[in-house]
Amino acid sequence: MADTGDGTWGHLADTEHFGRVSRDYIVVPKADFDLPKYRGSTRAGHCMIYSRSEEKIFGIYTARAMILMQLRFDGYIGFPGGLIHEGEDILSGLNRELFEEVNVNVQKHPVKEEHYVVTHWCPSKKLLLHFYAVEIPINDLKVIEEEAVKAHDYGTETLGTLRIPLYTMGDGYRGFPAFLANSYVGNSREQLLYTLQHLSIMSNEEITKAVEARPVMLSTEENKGGVHV
Numbered sequence: 001m002a003d004t005g006d007g008t009w010g011h012l013a014d015t016e017h018f019g020r021v022s023r024d025y026i027v028v029p030k031a032d033f034d035l036p037k038y039r040g041s042t043r044a045g046h047c048m049i050y051s052r053s054e055e056k057i058f059g060i061y062t063a064r065a066m067i068l069m070q071l072r073f074d075g076y077i078g079f080p081g082g083l084i085h086e087g088e089d090i091l092s093g094l095n096r097e098l099f100e101e102v103n104v105n106v107q108k109h110p111v112k113e114e115h116y117v118v119t120h121w122c123p124s125k126k127l128l129l130h131f132y133a134v135e136i137p138i139n140d141l142k143v144i145e146e147e148a149v150k151a152h153d154y155g156t157e158t159l160g161t162l163r164i165p166l167y168t169m170g171d172g173y174r175g176f177p178a179f180l181a182n183s184y185v186g187n188s189r190e191q192l193l194y195t196l197q198h199l200s201i202m203s204n205e206e207i208t209k210a211v212e213a214r215p216v217m218l219s220t221e222e223n224k225g226g227v228h229v
């Protein structure tokens, strides 16, 4: 990361307003990475660290999986990872970022080629986004959560790890649909949805239902007129 000189923090600050909607990202098959149109692109690698879980939350909702995301310095939610340096290979860069941002013990849980999920191309940013998913035991995931606060970038780039609620509550909105209504960096929301289906953690129908869910409108007096102290 660097100060871009205009008082804005971030490598791609001048193009960060591009790539705001899912149609700005195109899936690129692995075999095409070396095509001329992708040469000279900025590359980034991000990773979903997760554990499958049948745990019943409050004795009601099946957890399905514990998935780690993070709250970033810019207020957006994203996956740990980041830009790959010039001359660095994707996996070395991604493992470096996982250590810097969330203090993952990458000797114990290195991201490897077998964890590869998908790559998206954002033409307006000339950015290739490589995405991986690593399944680890639940107790190891809890250790990562505890250790993340000691990461080099904690408190600056990373403001904390998050777990995703993958259930939907009785009102049809709270839980996963409400989580999806947050602001997401890059195409991390698409990466999440793609990977949930890819790993059969959720079906396409379940994902569509959550994406299309709308909040129950509250029309009570206390929702009028802002903050009451």
Ligand SMILES: O=c1[nH]cnc2c1ncn2[C@@H]1O[C@H](COP(=O)(O)OP(=O)(O)O)[C@@H](O)[C@H]1O
Pocket (backbone or CB within 6 Å): 001, 010, 011, 012, 016, 044, 046, 077, 078, 079, 080, 081, 082, 083, 084, 125, 127, 129, 157, 185, 186, 187, 188, 191
């Ligand atoms: O989790 C993510 N998934 C997809 N794209 C992301 C994610 N996090 C950041 N990005 C995008 O990747 C690029 C690099 O951002 P990031 O802040 O991760 O890099 P850095 O930590 O190396 O500075 C930005 O264009 C940003 O929009």
